[in-house]
Amino acid sequence: MPAPIRLRELIRTIRTARTQAEEREMIQKECAAIRSSFREEDNTYRCRNVAKLLYMHMLGYPAHFGQLECLKLIASQKFTDKRIGYLGAMLLLDERQDVHLLMTNCIKNDLNHSTQYVQGLALCTLGCMGSSEMCRDLAGEVEKLLKTSNSYLRKKAALCAVHVIRKVPELMEMFLPATKNLLSEKNHGEILHTSVVLLTEMCERSPDMLSHFRKLVPQLVRILKNLIMSGYSPEHDVSGISDPFLQVRILRLLRILGKGDDDSSEAMNDILAQVATNTETSKNVGNAILYETVLTIMDIKSESGLRVLAINILGRFLLNNDKNIRYVALTSLLKTVQTDHNAVQRHRSTIVDCLKDLDVSIKRRAMELSFALVNGNNIRGMMKELLYFLDSCDPDFKADCASGIFLAAEKYAPSKRWHIDTIMRVLTTAGSYVRDDSVPNLIQLITNSVEMHAYTVQRLYKALLDDISQQPLVQVASWCIGEYGDLLVSGQCEEEEPIQVNDLYVLDVLEGLLVSNLSTPVTRGYSLTAIMKLSTRFSSLNRIKKVVSIYGSSIDVELQQRAVEYNALFKKYDHMRPALLERMPIMEKTATNGPSETVQTNGETDSTILDTKHLPSISQPASQVGFLKHGFSIQTCAHFRHLNNIQPLNVIIPPMTAYNKNGLIIEFTFERSNPNPNIAVITIHATNSTEADMTEFVFQAAVPKTFQLQLLSPSSNVVPAFNQGSVTQVIRVLNPQKVRCYCEPRTHSASDLQCIQAINFYLSCVPGESNPQPCAS
Amino acid sequence: MIKAILIFNNHGKPRMSKFYEHYTEDTEQQIIRETFHLVSKRDENVCNFLEGGLLIGGSENKLIYRHYATLYFVFCVDSSESELGILDLIQVFVETLDKCFENVCELDLIFHLDKVHNILAEMVMGGMVLETNMSEIITQVEAQGKMEKSERLQDVFVEFSHQDLLDFYNQMEMIQTQLTR
Numbered sequence: 001m002p003a004p005i006r007l008r009e010l011i012r013t014i015r016t017a018r019t020q021a022e023e024r025e026m027i028q029k030e031c032a033a034i035r036s037s038f039r040e041e042d043n044t045y046r047c048r049n050v051a052k053l054l055y056m057h058m059l060g061y062p063a064h065f066g067q068l069e070c071l072k073l074i075a076s077q078k079f080t081d082k083r084i085g086y087l088g089a090m091l092l093l094d095e096r097q098d099v100h101l102l103m104t105n106c107i108k109n110d111l112n113h114s115t116q117y118v119q120g121l122a123l124c125t126l127g128c129m130g131s132s133e134m135c136r137d138l139a140g141e142v143e144k145l146l147k148t149s150n151s152y153l154r155k156k157a158a159l160c161a162v163h164v165i166r167k168v169p170e171l172m173e174m175f176l177p178a179t180k181n182l183l184s185e186k187n188h189g190e191i192l193h194t195s196v197v198l199l200t201e202m203c204e205r206s207p208d209m210l211s212h213f214r215k216l217v218p219q220l221v222r223i224l225k226n227l228i229m230s231g232y233s234p235e236h237d238v239s240g241i242s243d244p245f246l247q248v249r250i251l252r253l254l255r256i257l258g259k260g261d262d263d264s265s266e267a268m269n270d271i272l273a274q275v276a277t278n279t280e281t282s283k284n285v286g287n288a289i290l291y292e293t294v295l296t297i298m299d300i301k302s303e304s305g306l307r308v309l310a311i312n313i314l315g316r317f318l319l320n321n322d323k324n325i326r327y328v329a330l331t332s333l334l335k336t337v338q339t340d341h342n343a344v345q346r347h348r349s350t351i352v353d354c355l356k357d358l359d360v361s362i363k364r365r366a367m368e369l370s371f372a373l374v375n376g377n378n379i380r381g382m383m384k385e386l387l388y389f390l391d392s393c394d395p396d397f398k399a400d401c402a403s404g405i406f407l408a409a410e411k412y413a414p415s416k417r418w419h420i421d422t423i424m425r426v427l428t429t430a431g432s433y434v435r436d437d438s439v440p441n442l443i444q445l446i447t448n449s450v451e452m453h454a455y456t457v458q459r460l461y462k463a464l465l466d467d468i469s470q471q472p473l474v475q476v477a478s479w480c481i482g483e484y485g486d487l488l489v490s491g492q493c494e495e496e497e498p499i500q501v502n503d504l505y506v507l508d509v510l511e512g513l514l515v516s517n518l519s520t521p522v523t524r525g526y527s528l529t530a531i532m533k534l535s536t537r538f539s540s541l542n543r544i545k546k547v548v549s550i551y552g553s554s555i556d557v558e559l560q561q562r563a564v565e566y567n568a569l570f571k572k573y574d575h576m577r578p579a580l581l582e583r584m585p586i587m588e589k590t591a592t593n594g595p596s597e598t599v600q601t602n603g604e605t606d607s608t609i610l611d612t613k614h615l616p617s618i619s620q621p622a623s624q625v626g627f628l629k630h631g632f633s634i635q636t637c638a639h640f641r642h643l644n645n646i647q648p649l650n651v652i653i654p655p656m657t658a659y660n661k662n663g664l665i666i667e668f669t670f671e672r673s674n675p676n677p678n679i680a681v682i683t684i685h686a687t688n689s690t691e692a693d694m695t696e697f698v699f700q701a702a703v704p705k706t707f708q709l710q711l712l713s714p715s716s717n718v719v720p721a722f723n724q725g726s727v728t729q730v731i732r733v734l735n736p737q738k739v740r741c742y743c744e745p746r747t748h749s750a751s752d753l754q755c756i757q758a759i760n761f762y763l764s765c766v767p768g769e770s771n772p773q774p775c776a777s
Numbered sequence: 778m779i780k781a782i783l784i785f786n787n788h789g790k791p792r793m794s795k796f797y798e799h800y801t802e803d804t805e806q807q808i809i810r811e812t813f814h815l816v817s818k819r820d821e822n823v824c825n826f827l828e829g830g831l832l833i834g835g836s837e838n839k840l841i842y843r844h845y846a847t848l849y850f851v852f853c854v855d856s857s858e859s860e861l862g863i864l865d866l867i868q869v870f871v872e873t874l875d876k877c878f879e880n881v882c883e884l885d886l887i888f889h890l891d892k893v894h895n896i897l898a899e900m901v902m903g904g905m906v907l908e909t910n911m912s913e914i915i916t917q918v919e920a921q922g923k924m925e926k927s928e929r930l931q932d933v934f935v936e937f938s939h940q941d942l943l944d945f946y947n948q949m950e951m952i953q954t955q956l957t958r
Contacts, residue, residue, distance in 0.1 A: 011888055055890055058794055060806040080925045087894055094799040117921050127903035128797065152917065155907060163903045197905055245909040248862050288861030323824035328860055359823040 004037050005030075007051045014059075027061050038069055046073060047084050054088055067092050067099050074106045082110070082118060086125045095131040104134050111141040119145065120156050127160035135164040139171050146178040151191050158182075158194035162201045169205055176209075183219050192223065196249045203256050214257050217264045221271045224250050228278060244285045251275070251292040258300030265300040272297055276309055287317070287325050291332065298336050311336065311343040318350045323359050330354065330365035337372045348373050352382070355389045363389075367397065371404040379412040383422060391429050398433035402426050406438055416449040420456050428463055431470025439472050443479055444587050457484040458499060464509055469518045475526045478513060481506060482530025483583060486537040503538040507531065511547060521556055528559060532566045536581045545570055663690035664719070686727040688719040709733055778904040779863075780838060781808065781853040782897065784886065789813040792848065792886045793893050797904035800832075808832045816842050816849055826860050829853055843867045847883050866909065870900060873911050877918060895921065 005013075010030060017023035034049045050069055057063035070092060073085025093100045103125075110122035123145065126138060142164060145157035165172050175198070182195035199216070202209045227242050241247075254272075258265040275293050280286045290313055297310040314336075317329030330351070337344045351373065354366035367389065374382050383405070390401045405426055413419035423442055427434065446456050460477035468474055481488065485506055491498035513519050513527040528551060535544045548570070551563035569577055659666040667685045714729035784793040791809050800808065811830040819827070821844075829838035833853050841863045842851040850867050854860075871881075873896055878885040886893055899914045900907055908914050 007891075008888055015887075051891055057802070058791055058890065060791075060802065062802060078928050079921070080928050083895070083921070083925070084891065087891065087898075091795075096799070115924070117917075117924060120917075124898050124902050129799075156902065159902045159905050159907055162905060193909070194905075194907065243909075244865065245862060245906065248859055252859075284861055285865055288859060288865060291861055292859055323822070324826065324861065324864065327824040327826055358820070361824055361826060361828075 004033060004045050004049055004052075006048060007055060010052050011055065023059075024061075027056050027059070031056070031061070035065060038065070043076070047078075047081050050084050050088050054084075054091055057091060063092055067097065071099065071102055071106070074103060074110075079115070079118065082121055086121045090125055090128050094129055100129070100131060101133065104137055107134070108138060108141060111138065111145065116150055116152055119153055123153070123156040123160045127156070127163040130160075130163060130167065132167045135167045136171070139164050139168070139174055143174055143178055146175065147181075155191050155194040158191070158198045162198050165201055165205065172202055172206060172209065175202070176212075183216060183223065193243075193246045193249055196220075196246070196253050200249070200253045200256060203253070210257065214261060214264055217254065217257055217267050220250050220254055220257075221267060224254075224271055224275070228275060241280065241283075241285050241289065244289055247275075247289050248292045251289070251296050255296040255299045258296070260301070262301055265302060268296075268300060269302060269306060272302070273306060273309065276306075276313060281316075281320075284322070284324070287320075287322075287328075291317075291328055294332060298332070298339075307340060308343055311340060311347075315347040315350065318347060318354065323357075323362060326354065326357075327359075327362055327365060330362065330369055334365065334369050334372065337369065341373075344369075345373060348378065348382075352385045355385060360394065363393065364397065367393075367401060367404070371408060374408045374412060376412045376414075379408070379414060380418075383409070387422070387425055387429070390426065395433060398430045399435055402430050402434045403438065406441070410445070416452050417455065420446070420449065420452055420459070424459050424463065427470065427473040427476065428467070431473040434472040436472075439475050442472075442476050446476070446480060447483075447584055448586050450586070453480075453484045454487040454498075455496065456480060457488045458496070461488055461501070461506070461509070462499065464513075468513060468516055471520055471523050474513060474519065474523050478510060478523070478527045478530045481510065482526075482533040485530075485534045489538070503534070503540055504543075507534065507538070507540060507543060507547075510534075514547075514551070521558060524556065525558055525562060528562050528566075532562075532569075533581050535570075536578050658684070664688055680733045682731045682733060684729050684731065686719050686729075687723050688721055689723050691721055693718050693721050778857060779852055779854050779901060779906075780833060780904065781851075782901065783809055783812055783849075783851045783853070784893075785809060785813055785849055785851075786847050786883060787817070787849075789817070792883065793890060793897075795894070795897060795901075797901075804832060812840060812851055812853070813849070815840065816844075816851060825864060841867070843871070845871060848886070866900075866906060869909055869911055870897070873900070873914050876911065876915055892918075 014023055014026055017026055030052065034053060037045060037049055046069055050066055050073060053063045053066040053069075066088060070085045070088035073081045074089065076082060076085070089100070089103060093103075107122045107126055110118050111126075113119050113122070123142070126134065126142070130138070142157055142160050145153050146161060148154055148157070161175050161178075165175070179195070179199065179202070182199065183192065199213055203213055224247060227247055254264075254268050258268050272293055276290065276297070279289050279293075281290060294310040294313055297306050302310075311333075314329045314333055317325045318333075320326060320329075333344055333347070333351070348370075351366055351369050354362055355370065357363055357366070367386075370382060370386060386401065386405055386408075390398060390405065393401060405422065409419050409422045413422070423445070427442075446453070449456075457480045460473075460480050463473060464477045464481075485503070488506060489501055489503050491500060510527045510531050514524055514531075519527070528548070531544055531547055535541055538544075545567075548563050548566045551559050552567055554560045554563065569580070655667055655669040657665060658668050665687050667687075669683045669685070671681050671683075710732040712730040712732070714727050716727055719727050778797070780798050781794070781796045783791065783795075785791045789810065794805065794809060796805060796808075808830070811832055815827055815830055819842075825842055827840040827842070828836050829840050834855070838853055838855050839860065840851055840853050841860055842849055843864070844850075850871065852863050852867060854863055874881045874886075874893065877892070877896060878889070896914065896918055899917050900909070908917075
C-alpha cells in the first residue's frame with residue numbers, strides 16, 4: 001500500500017475543490033485510506049494520518065474513528081507521536097467517551113517522564129479535558145509537580161491544579177501545602193501568574209481558604225508595588241508597562257480577598273490609589289489595569305475618596321475615543337450606579353451623549369444606564385433625550401426603551417398632563433414595538449387621572465385620525481373613545497383647543513377600525529366594545545344596533561360572540577344596559593406584572609350573561625358593583641385565570657389533599673395569619689395507611705423568589721402506620737405580589753417507604769385565591 | 778475562563794478552532810457559523826466586544842474579537858475574564874504567530890495547523906491563560922520543535938543506513954578486487 005499522503009498535500013488537494021460536494025468526496029476518499037491504514041497497524045505513518053484526521057475534524061467532518069489511534073500515539077515513545085496524540089485526544093475525546101479513561105495510565109507515566117516537554121504535554125491534556133476520575137487518580141502527581149523547581153512545569157502544574165479543583169472540589173486541601181511557597185520572591189513572572197490564578201480559584205471556591213489566604217495580602221501588595229516601581233523589564237513588558245497580565249490578576253485576587261473585610265481593604269487602599277494615579281492611560285494596556293483597579297475599589301470596603309477617584313476614572317474613560325474603553329466604562333458604571341448613585345450622576349451628560357453613538361453595544365449600555373439614572377430632578381431633561389433616542393434607535397431597542405420610559409414616567413412624572421403626553425409620544429413613535437402588557441397598564445393609568453380624561457381622549461382621537469397601523473395605540477384609543485366619547489363630542493377640553501367633532505364622525509372612525517386590514521382581531525374586539533359603550537353616550541342608537549348585528553355573523557369567533565351578546569343586551573336586557581355600560585371606576589393597581597383590573601361581578605343577576613363558572617365559587621361581600629369587563633368578552637372567562645386579583649380578605653380556602661400515593665396522604669389546611677393578613681398559614685397533616693412506619697419523614701417546600709416561606713419544625717419525623725397518628729407541620733407563606741403559581745409535586749424514591757421521602761411542592765397560594773390546583777401526583 | 782478560541786477568515790471558513798468546554802461536533806460547527814455571522818456584521822470602528830450567540834451561552838458569555846486583514850480572531854470568554862486583558866492577549870497571540878512564522882499570513886495557518894495548536898497550547902491551558910511572555914513562549918515552542926526534528930533525523934539516519942551500508946559494501950568490493958588484482 002503506498003505511503004499515505006502528507007498533511008500538506010491533503011490540504012492542497014482540498015483547497016482545489018471548487019464545490020462543497022467535491023470537497024466532501026475528497027475527504028471521504030482520504031478517510032477511507034486512513035481507515036485502512038489504521039487497520040494495518042502501521043506505526044510509521046500513524047502520526048501523519050492522525051494529523052490529517054484532525055484537520056478534517058476542524059472542517060467539520062466526523063473523525064471519531066481516530067480516537068483509539070490517538071491513544072496508541074500517546075503510548076508511543078517518540079515525542080512527535082506523543083504530541084499529535086495528545087492534541088488529538090484534546091480535540092476528539094472528552095469525558096463522555098469511555099475511551100478516555102485508557103489514557104490515565106499513559107498520562108501517569110508521562111507525568112514522571114524524564115523530558116520536561118513530555119511532562120508538559122501530559123499536564124496540558126489533563127488540564128484541558130481530564131474527567132473527575134482521572135483527576136482523582138492523578139492529583140497526587142500534579143501536586144508533586146507543583147513543588148518542583150522547574151518553572152516551566154510548575155506553571156503548567158498550577159493551572160492543571162485549577163482544573164482538578166474545578167472537577168473535584170474535595171481535593172482542594174491536597175494542594176494547600178504546595179501553595180505555601182507560591183508567592184515567594186524568587187519566583188518569576190509566569191509562575192506568579194499561574195499561582196495567583198490557582199489562589200484565586202481556591203478562594204472563590206471555599207470561604208475557609210479565603211480566610212486562610214487573607215494573610216497573603218501584604219505579600220501581594222508588595223509584588224504589585226515592585227511591578228509598578230521597577231524599571232523597564234524587557235521580557236514582561238507590553239507597551240511600556242511591566243507584566244500587565246500579572247497586575248490584573250493580582251488586582252482581581254485582591255478584590256476577592258478584600259471583599260467584606262476591613263483589615264485587608266485597609267491594607268490595599270494605598271496601592272490601589274497608587275495604581276490608579278500612576279498608570280499611563282494612552283494605551284489599551286494601561287486602561288485594562290485601570291479598569292481592573294476600579295472594579296476592585298468598588299468591591300472592597302474602600303474609603304469614599306478612593307471610590308470617587310474610581311468613578312472619575314470611569315468618567316474619563318467615557319470621554320476616550322476608543323470604543324472599547326467606553327463600552328467597558330459603561331458596563332462598570334452600570335454595576336456601581338446602585339451604590340454610588342450621586343457620583344455617577346455627575347457624569348450623566350456624558351452618558352446621555354453616548355446614546356447618540358453609532359455603536360450598537362454602546363447604545364444599549366448607555367440606554368440601561370440612563371434609565372438607572374433617572375430621578376425626580378432630571379426627569380424632564382432625561383425624558384426628552386430618551387424620547388429622541390426612541391425615535392432614532394434600532395427596532396431591537398424600541399421595545400426595551402418603551403418599557404423603560406413607561407416605568408420611569410410612572411415613577412417620576414411631574415404632572416399628569418406630562419405623563420399622558422409622554423405616553424402619547426411613545427405610542428405614536430414606537431407604537432408597534434410596545435409590549436402587550438403595557439396596554440392594560442396605560443388604560444388603568446388613564447382611568448385614574450380623572451381630570452385629564454377629556455384631554456386624553458381628544459389627543460388619542462387625533463392620533464387615530466392620523467394613523468391606525470400601530471395596534472397598541474389603536475387599542476388604547478378605542479377604549480378611551482368608548483369610555484369618554486361624550487367628553488369628546490361635547491368639546492370640554494380645557495388643556496388645549498377643543499376640536500369639533502360629532503358622534504357620527506366618531507362612529508365612522510371606530511367602524512373604520514373594524515373593517516381595516518391593519519387591525520388585529522384583538523383590536524377589532526376593542527373597537528366593537530367601544531361602539532357598544534357609545535350606545536349609552538351617543539344618540540345614534542340605530543346605527544350602533546346595525547353594526548352590532550352585522551358582526552353577529554362574523555367569521556371571527558370572538559367578535560361573533562361579543563356581537564351576539566351585545567345584541568342580546570339590546571333585545572332582552574335593555575333595561576340593564578345603562579348600568580352595565582357606565583363609566584369604569586378607578587382601578588387599584590395590584591402588581592406591576594400583568595393586567596391589574598379587579599374582577600368584580602354582580603352575583604345575583606346575569607347568570608346568563610356573566611358566566612360565573614370560572615369565578616371563585618365563594619360568596620362575595622355584597623358591596624361589589626357589577627359592570628362590564630372592559631375589553632374582554634363577558635362570557636370568555638379565560639382571561640380571569642391570568643389576573644392578579646384583589647379578593648376580599650374574608651375568603652376561606654377549603655382544605656385540600658396535596659398528595660395521595662403509596663399510602664401516604666398529605667393534607668393542607670389554610671388560614672390567614674391574624675396579625676398580618678397577607679400571610680397564609682398552611683398546616684400539613686401527613687398520615688400513613690400502610691403497614692410500616694415511615695421513618696425520617698421530611699417535608700420540603702420550594703417557592704418562587706417572590707414568595708417568602710417559613711417552615712416551622714414538624715411534630716415528629718416518624719409517620720406511624722395504619723393511620724395511628726399524623727405528623728403536623730406549620731408553614732407560613734408570604735406572597736407580597738400576590739402572584740399565582742402552579743403546584744408541582746416531586747417525590748424521591750417513592751418505591752421504598754422506609755427511606756426518606758422528601759416531597760417538594762411549589763405552593764400556589766394567593767391569599768384569597770380560590771382553588772390552588774390540587775396536586776396530581 | 779475562556780470557553781473557545783476561533784480563527785476564521787472573511788468568508789467564515791474555520792482556520793483553527795479550540796473549545797475548552799465540551800460540545801458535539803455539530804454544535805461546534807454551528808457555533809463557528811453563528812459566531813462568524815455575528816462578528817462579520819460589525820462595522821470596522823465599533824467596539825470589539827459582543828454578547829455571545831445563543832449556542833455558546835448567550836448573554837453570560839462575551840465574544841472578544843480582532844480583525845486582522847483576512848482573519849478574525851475570536852475569543853469567547855465568560856464574565857470572569859477582563860475584556861481589555863483578553864484583547865491584549867489576542868495581540869500577544871498574533872505577534873507570537875508572526876514571530877514563529879516570519880510574517881504570518883493566512884496560508885501559514887492553513888498549512889501548519891498543528892503548529893498553531895502547539896503555540897496556543899503554550900499560551901492557554903484548560904481555558905486559562907498560562908503564559909503571556911512572547912519570548913518565553915517562542916523559546917518553548919522552538920525547543921519542542923527541535924526535539925521533533927531530532928527524532929525525525931534519527932529516522933532518516935536509520936533509513937539511510939541501509940543505503941550507506943550497501944554503498945560501503947560496494948566500495949569495499951571494489952577495493953578488494955583492486956587489492957587482489
